[in-house]
Amino acid sequence: MRYEISKEPINIQSVIDKVVEREAGAITTFIGTVRELTDGKKTLYLIYEAYETMAVKKLAQIGKEIEERWPKAKVAITHRIGRLDITDVAVVIAVSTPHRADAYEANRYAIERIKEIVPIWKKEHWEDGEAWVGNQLETVAYPSGKPEEGDLHE
Amino acid sequence: MRYEISKEPINIQSVIDKVVEREAGAITTFIGTVRELTDGKKTLYLIYEAYETMAVKKLAQIGKEIEERWPKAKVAITHRIGRLDITDVAVVIAVSTPHRADAYEANRYAIERIKEIVPIWKKEHWEDGEAWVGNQLETVAYPSGKPEEGDLHE
Amino acid sequence: MNKILFFAHLRDAADREELQIKAVGKTVAELKTELMKNYDLPQLETVMTAINEEFVPDDEIIHDGDVIAFIPSVSGG
Amino acid sequence: MNKILFFAHLRDAADREELQIKAVGKTVAELKTELMKNYDLPQLETVMTAINEEFVPDDEIIHDGDVIAFIPSVSGG
Numbered sequence: 001m002r003y004e005i006s007k008e009p010i011n012i013q014s015v016i017d018k019v020v021e022r023e024a025g026a027i028t029t030f031i032g033t034v035r036e037l038t039d040g041k042k043t044l045y046l047i048y049e050a051y052e053t054m055a056v057k058k059l060a061q062i063g064k065e066i067e068e069r070w071p072k073a074k075v076a077i078t079h080r081i082g083r084l085d086i087t088d089v090a091v092v093i094a095v096s097t098p099h100r101a102d103a104y105e106a107n108r109y110a111i112e113r114i115k116e117i118v119p120i121w122k123k124e125h126w127e128d129g130e131a132w133v134g135n136q137l138e139t140v141a142y143p144s145g146k147p148e149e150g151d152l153h154e
Numbered sequence: 155m156r157y158e159i160s161k162e163p164i165n166i167q168s169v170i171d172k173v174v175e176r177e178a179g180a181i182t183t184f185i186g187t188v189r190e191l192t193d194g195k196k197t198l199y200l201i202y203e204a205y206e207t208m209a210v211k212k213l214a215q216i217g218k219e220i221e222e223r224w225p226k227a228k229v230a231i232t233h234r235i236g237r238l239d240i241t242d243v244a245v246v247i248a249v250s251t252p253h254r255a256d257a258y259e260a261n262r263y264a265i266e267r268i269k270e271i272v273p274i275w276k277k278e279h280w281e282d283g284e285a286w287v288g289n290q291l292e293t294v295a296y297p298s299g300k301p302e303e304g305d306l307h308e
Numbered sequence: 309m310n311k312i313l314f315f316a317h318l319r320d321a322a323d324r325e326e327l328q329i330k331a332v333g334k335t336v337a338e339l340k341t342e343l344m345k346n347y348d349l350p351q352l353e354t355v356m357t358a359i360n361e362e363f364v365p366d367d368e369i370i371h372d373g374d375v376i377a378f379i380p381s382v383s384g385g
Numbered sequence: 386m387n388k389i390l391f392f393a394h395l396r397d398a399a400d401r402e403e404l405q406i407k408a409v410g411k412t413v414a415e416l417k418t419e420l421m422k423n424y425d426l427p428q429l430e431t432v433m434t435a436i437n438e439e440f441v442p443d444d445e446i447i448h449d450g451d452v453i454a455f456i457p458s459v460s461g462g
Contacts, residue, residue, distance in 0.1 A: 013167055016185065022240050025189035028182060028261075031170065032385050035179035035252065048384070051315055051377055054361035055384075079384055086176050091385055098189060104262050107182075111254060111385055119358070119377070120384030121316035132317040134381035186462050202461070205392055205454055208438035209461075233461055245462055265462055273435070273454070274461030275393035286394040288458035 002076040003059035015092040018076035024096035026103040032091040048081040051119035058118040070106045156230040157213035169246045172230035178250035180257040186245040202235040205273035212272040224260045227251045313377040337366040390454040414443040
C-alpha cells in the first residue's frame with residue numbers, strides 16, 4: 001500500500017521505508033504541514049476531507065506517471081484527513097531515485113499533481129469564521145473536464 | 155545543534171523535528187543512501203571520514219547561506235561517518251519554508267554545497283579493492299583556494 | 309439508477325452527501341443543468357466531474373449504475 | 386609551531402594523520418612545495434587548504450599556532 005489516505009497522524013519514517021531501494025542513492029520527501037498564517041490571516045485548525053477511494057486511485061496514478069517519466073523512481077504518498085492543528089503533517093511524499101536531481105524533480109511533480117487531480121479538500125477555520133479553500137466560484141474552466149498538466153498553481 | 159556529524163545511525167524524524175515551524179507550510183528532506191551500484195560496479199560498503207570540527211562549521215555555513223537567500227527558511231543537516239552498508243543513510247538534510255518551491259530549491263542548494271565545501275570523504279569497498287572517491291589526481295584547480303559556487307557536479 | 313456524490317462546499321450547499329436519481333442516457337452537462345434547477349446548488353458548469361472515480365468531460369453519457377461525483381477545486385497537499 | 390593535518394588518500398600517502406613542523410612566515414604554496422619534497426605525497430598544488438578550519442588561498446601566510454589542513458576533493462553527501 002504505497003498510496004494511502006489516513007485518518008491517523010502520519011508516521012514519516014514508515015512512508016520513507018516504502019521507497020528504500022538498493023539501487024537508490026537519493027530519497028527526497030515533501031512534508032506538507034499546517035501553517036499558522038496564510039495571507040496574513042491566522043488559521044486555528046483545518047479539516048481535510050477526501051473522496052477516499054478515488055483519492056487513493058489518483059495518488060497511485062501520480063506514482064505511475066512519475067515512474068514512467070523518471071525510470072527507476074519509486075514513490076509513496078500518504079495524505080491525512082480529518083482535523084489538523086498548526087504544524088500537523090497533512091501529506092508526506094517520498095521518492096527514491098538512483099540520482100538526486102531526479103528525486104527532487106519527481107517529488108515536486110508529485111505535489112503539483114496532488115494539487116490538481118486528487119479529490120481532497122480543506123476547510124480553514126479562523127477565529128471569525130470558516131471556509132472551504134479553493135476556487136469556489138469555479139471560474140477556472142476545464143474544457144476537457146479535467147485539469148491539464150499546465151494548470152500548476154503555487 | 156542543527157548541524158551534526160554523527161557516528162551513529164541518523165534518526166530522520168529527529169532531524170525533521172529541528173525545522174518544524176508554525177510559519178512553515180513545507181518541509182523537504184534529502185536522504186542520501188548508500189547505493190549498491192555505481193557505474194556498474196558493485197559496492198560492498200563505504201567508509202566515511204570527516205574533518206569533524208570543520209565539517210560542522212561548513213554545514214552551519216551552508217545553513218546560513220540558505221537562510222540569507224531564502225528568508226524564513228530553517229535548515230538542519232546531519233551527516234554520518236564510519237562504516238555504512240547498502241541502503242544505510244549517509245546524510246539527512248531538512249529544510250522548512252513558508253512556501254514549497256523554496257523548500258525544494260533550498261534543499262537542493264544544500265546538497266550541492268555539501269559536495270563542494272564540507273570536508274567529508276568516502277572510501278568505496280568493492281570485492282576486488284577499495285579507493286577514496288573523488289578527483290584524486292586533483293586535476294581540478296581552485297584558483298581562489300576554495301571551490302566556487304559554479305563548481306556543481308552530479 | 310445513479311448515485312450522485314457531493315463534496316466540500318457543494319455538499320454544504322446541497323445539504324446532503326449523496327442523491328439517488330435516474331440519469332441514464334443523459335450527458336454530464338444535462339445532469340448538471342437538471343440538478344441546478346432542482347437543488348439550491350452553486351454554478352456546476354465548470355465543476356469537474358468523475359464517473360466511477362475517473363474524470364470525464366461534460367459530454368460523457370451516463371450509464372445505469374454509474375456513480376457520478378462532482379469534484380470542486382481540490383485543495384489537498 | 387604548526388600542526389599539519391592529512392585526510393583520506395593524502396593521509397594514506399603520508400602514512401600519518403598529522404605532523405608538527407615550523408611553517409611560520411611561509412605561504413601555503415611554499416609549505417606545499419616543502420612537504421612534497423620531504424614526504425612521499427601526491428601533487429598538492431591543486432589541493433584545497435584550510436587554516437584554522439577556513440579555506441584559504443595558496444598565497445596565505447602561515448602564523449604561529451595555525452593548524453593547516455589539506456582538503457582533498459570532498460565526497461560527502
